[in-house]
Amino acid sequence: MNLAALTNDQHDALQELTNIAMGQAGASLATLLDEFVDLSVPRIRIVAVIDLPPVLAELVGKNNLVSAARQSFQGYLRGEAIIIFGEPGCQALADLMGFEGELGEHGETELLLDVANVLSGACLGGMMEQIRKFTETTGSTELGFSMPSIMARQVMAAQLIDPGKVRWSHALLLEVNFTIQNRNFIAHLTMLMPEDGIEKIRGIIDEFIAAF
Amino acid sequence: MSDSAPSFNLAETVVKWVDVGIFVLNKNFEVQLWNNFMAHHSGRLTEDVVGKNLFEAFPDLPKPWFTKKVNTVFLLNNFAFISWENRPYLFRFAHNRPITGGADHMYQNCMLLPLKAEQGKPEAVCVMVFDATDTAIAQNLLKQALETISEISNRDGLTGIYNRRYLENRLSSEFDRTRRYGGTFSMILFDLDFFKKVNDTYGHLAGDKVLVEIAARVRDKLRSSDVIGRYGGEEFVLILPETPLDGARQFAERLREAVALEPVIFDDTPIRVTISMGVTEHHAGMPGYATLTHQSDIALYASKAAGRNCVTCYAPELEKLAAAK
Numbered sequence: 001m002n003l004a005a006l007t008n009d010q011h012d013a014l015q016e017l018t019n020i021a022m023g024q025a026g027a028s029l030a031t032l033l034d035e036f037v038d039l040s041v042p043r044i045r046i047v048a049v050i051d052l053p054p055v056l057a058e059l060v061g062k063n064n065l066v067s068a069a070r071q072s073f074q075g076y077l078r079g080e081a082i083i084i085f086g087e088p089g090c091q092a093l094a095d096l097m098g099f100e101g102e103l104g105e106h107g108e109t110e111l112l113l114d115v116a117n118v119l120s121g122a123c124l125g126g127m128m129e130q131i132r133k134f135t136e137t138t139g140s141t142e143l144g145f146s147m148p149s150i151m152a153r154q155v156m157a158a159q160l161i162d163p164g165k166v167r168w169s170h171a172l173l174l175e176v177n178f179t180i181q182n183r184n185f186i187a188h189l190t191m192l193m194p195e196d197g198i199e200k201i202r203g204i205i206d207e208f209i210a211a212f
Numbered sequence: 213m214s215d216s217a218p219s220f221n222l223a224e225t226v227v228k229w230v231d232v233g234i235f236v237l238n239k240n241f242e243v244q245l246w247n248n249f250m251a252h253h254s255g256r257l258t259e260d261v262v263g264k265n266l267f268e269a270f271p272d273l274p275k276p277w278f279t280k281k282v283n284t285v286f287l288l289n290n291f292a293f294i295s296w297e298n299r300p301y302l303f304r305f306a307h308n309r310p311i312t313g314g315a316d317h318m319y320q321n322c323m324l325l326p327l328k329a330e331q332g333k334p335e336a337v338c339v340m341v342f343d344a345t346d347t348a349i350a351q352n353l354l355k356q357a358l359e360t361i362s363e364i365s366n367r368d369g370l371t372g373i374y375n376r377r378y379l380e381n382r383l384s385s386e387f388d389r390t391r392r393y394g395g396t397f398s399m400i401l402f403d404l405d406f407f408k409k410v411n412d413t414y415g416h417l418a419g420d421k422v423l424v425e426i427a428a429r430v431r432d433k434l435r436s437s438d439v440i441g442r443y444g445g446e447e448f449v450l451i452l453p454e455t456p457l458d459g460a461r462q463f464a465e466r467l468r469e470a471v472a473l474e475p476v477i478f479d480d481t482p483i484r485v486t487i488s489m490g491v492t493e494h495h496a497g498m499p500g501y502a503t504l505t506h507q508s509d510i511a512l513y514a515s516k517a518a519g520r521n522c523v524t525c526y527a528p529e530l531e532k533l534a535a536a537k
Contacts, residue, residue: 028288110298114284121290147293147321 006046006202013205018044018174021126027175028118033180040177042189046198047173050115057158059175059188060086066157069116071148073124075097076131076141077200079168079193081124082151083116084160089178089185113148119144120188123174133151134211161190170198231319235343236327237282241266243425244336253305253318273334285324294322296344296443299387307345307526316463319348370420371427372440380451382439387501390494398460399448401508402467402489405520407446410483418478422485425476430467449508457493457525464489471519486521488512 006014019041025083026039047055060066068084077118086095127143152160193201226232228247236245246258254261256269267275285292287459296319300470307318321342326334334526366378374382386397387477404410404426411419430448431440439451452460470488475482490503490511507526513534514524 032284032286038387096445110295113293113295113298117293118288118290121288125290143292147295147323149295149297 002014006205009027009209010202010205011045013209014044016115017127017130018042018123020130021123022176024126025119026124028122030060031114031176032114035180036159038179042177042180043175046172047171049161049166049169049192050204052161052163052171052173053158056084056160056175056188056190057156058184060084060157062156062158064157065154065161067112067153067155068151068160069148070151071116071120072146072211073143075119075143076128077124077143077193077197079191079197081116081120082161082192083119084157084190085112086157088183089187090183092178092180092183092185096177102196109150112150115187117145117148119176119187120148120191123189124191130208131168134208154177166192168192170195172198172201220309229345234338235261235341236338237266238336238338239286241279241282243269245264245338248305249342254303255503267434270303273302275325282324282337282339284509285326286334289326289328289334292324294320294324296321296348300348302341303341307343315345315349315352317503318392369490371424371442373431374439376441376443379441379443379451381506382441382502383449384450385499386453387494387498387504391496395454396456396492396494398455398458398493399503400450400464400467400489400491400506401443401451402448402464402487403452403512403516404446404487405488407517410485411445414481418481421478422483423478426471426485426487429470433463433467433470440468455493457491460491460493461523461525464491468521468523488515488520489523490515490526491523492526505508 020040022039026037029037029039044182058068064086066084066086067090068082070080070082072078074081090112093108093115126141132141163178170193172193174191175188176189178185178187213493230247231249233241233249233253234245236248238244243261243264246256246261248258250256250523251258251261254270261269267273279291281294284290284359301317301320303320305318305320321344322496323342325340327336327338328334366374368375383399389395390397399532404422407422408418410422423442427448429444431519434440434450437453441449443449450464452463455463468489472486475484477483490497490508490513492507492511494504498504502516510530510533511524511526514530515522517533518524
């Protein structure tokens with residue numbers, strides 16, 4: 001199945017949904033990290049899985065190394081969230097541990113997983129909240145999350161995902177700009193979903209548009 | 213339907229008996245629920261723990277870290293997870309694989325779940341403790357197996373010292389390390405003299421015995437940081453970290469003597485063996501580790517040309533000699 005691209009209206013609505021959903025994520029991360037965290041307005045789009053490697057390479061920089069955590073979710077939507085940190089992001093988080101006495105106890109891995117968990121929880125959980133508020137969706141809109149794990153460390157962005165091994169064809173790609181301790185870095189949140197999940201999101205977007 | 217409904221609370225009974233640890237904490241870290249898994253593994257009965265502060269009941273828990281973890285769930289109203297790969301366990305429980313395990317405690321994965329009314333804020337946090345011991349043991353076995361495979365793939369089958377594959381990798385990493393952090397290292401290339409004659413005179417089994425014996429003699433003389441490997445045929449390489457040229461030359465001289473002093477005994481037959489050696493040292497400005505290989509080769513050739521059973525350090529003027537061969 002080949003999904004048609006989003007219309008401009010649909011894209012704007014999806015962007016709006018994400019903005020609201022991620023509005024809380026900055027505050028959540030600040031709580032988690034005991035540091036002021038600024039999250040700029042995220043950019044979101046739907047990408048064919050086959051295009052993910054070049055798109056990620058372009059976003060992160062072709063020869064830049066990335067580390068990534070993954071987490072599956074199930075329920076109203078199901079899929080796998082992949083949270084990608086470039087070198088500056090990993091460095092910023094690692095430095096944060098050095099500065100913070102209490103965080104120093106955490107392993108660096110644990111911190112990476114915690115941040116990934118908060119990001120995917122805030123993004124997907126926030127979206128579900130908007131769906132409950134603004135659409136006629138009936139039945140349970142609950143989402144469950146499974147334990148996150150490290151997917152890769154220090155690999156080239158283009159090599160992170162092998163489209164040949166992904167059974168689903170499309171992904172929601174979210175780009176989040178962080179500022180922690182006056183340092184800027186970008187994390188990328190990729191949500192791989194089966195086609196019906198993407199279609200479900202398109203349905204939600206249309207309802208969201210109709211509600212306004 | 214009502215006839216067949218059980219006379220007890222289904223959910224309560226399942227939570228009580230499910231093979232997963234489940235307990236619930238309020239904001240004061242007082243235990244609200246403590247299921248049988250927790251009771252049986254901790255040896256603390258439900259009625260003994262419920263109503264008590266968790267940290268008073270279990271003083272060994274990592275209090276500051278776990279407090280923060282639970283408070284984050286209250287504040288963020290979001291799931292949280294703890295993996296055995298980062299922290300082997302939350303509660304130090306014995307595990308039930310005393311024979312097949314090889315672990316002295318239960319590995320645990322934990323999931324923290326905010327508990328709340330439909331639209332409200334979390335009022336309690338549920339902690340689920342999963343026994344991940346089987347996974348952890350399997351992963352540790354896999355890790356050991358991979359280490360063994362990697363060790364085997366780096367070894368020369370005949371002599372047991374490192375093989376060429378490992379030597380190339382090691383030279384490359386030693387070269388990079390020295391370029392980045394400074395310091396120096398030396399490389400020695402040596403070769404058994406007239407080895408073909410040994411094979412022709414005494415047979416290939418004798419040749420093999422000579423290779424094994426010489427490798428062992430040289431290995432016994434090494435410092436722990438030195439590396440010896442079989443580069444190919446009857447050629448061997450030594451990598452000597454933090455050793456300047458003169459130290460490497462003296463060391464090579466001692467090795468040469470050790471080899472020449474005692475013949476190798478094969479089937480009661482003494483076989484006289486000598487080695488020719490080429491020595492060189494890393495220098496800033498070398499384009500790559502291949503330069504070291506080349507220089508030690510040139511020096512080795514000079515030793516052969518000088519009558520064998522001797523040590524030569526690389527010098528640029530030796531290049532002409534090699535070119536004329």
